[in-house]
Amino acid sequence: MAKEMNNRQAYYNYHIEDKYVAGIVLLGTEVKSIRDGKVSFNDAFCLFDDGELWVRGLYIAEYSHGTANNHIAVHDRKLLLQKRELKKIQAKLKEKGYTVIPLRVFLTDKNLVKVEIGLGKGKKLHDKRETIKDRDVQKEIKRFLK
Numbered sequence: 474m475a476k477e478m479n480n481r482q483a484y485y486n487y488h489i490e491d492k493y494v495a496g497i498v499l500l501g502t503e504v505k506s507i508r509d510g511k512v513s514f515n516d517a518f519c520l521f522d523d524g525e526l527w528v529r530g531l532y533i534a535e536y537s538h539g540t541a542n543n544h545i546a547v548h549d550r551k552l553l554l555q556k557r558e559l560k561k562i563q564a565k566l567k568e569k570g571y572t573v574i575p576l577r578v579f580l581t582d583k584n585l586v587k588v589e590i591g592l593g594k595g596k597k598l599h600d601k602r603e604t605i606k607d608r609d610v611q612k613e614i615k616r617f618l619k
Contacts, residue, residue: 493589498552566592
């Protein structure tokens with residue numbers, strides 16, 4: 474079983490306030506590529522279109538053993554959430570500075586592909602420096618305790 478794929482860059486660039494787990498509409502070859510761990514979050518973000526939440530820019534590599542019916546690597550994919558969650562996210566997005574980003578893609582115990590999305594606010598440059606400093610301090614503490 475493939476491990477979960479995380480978007481480490483999201484935690485560096487955003488203060489994540491809320492997290493939601495959403496289903497995602499995929500094709501068969503996309504699921505197989507995700508099981509192989511062929512997912513990249515570069516430039517991936519979520520947007521609302523006609524009341525539905527979509528993830529754009531999520532790269533899922535073409536399946537190596539796919540036929541002519543193989544999927545396109547980068548296209549918009551629909552996220553599946555409950556209506557009240559969608560309304561809550563949409564209300565937050567109307568505030569200045571908020572965005573929705575995919576944080577990780579993982580398989581559940583029932584082999585369903587899920588996407589964890591986060592509602593975040595962009596960090597300023599000094600916040601990013603603070604994040605780097607905190608990470609270095611944690612590494613020093615771990616190394617000292619070993």
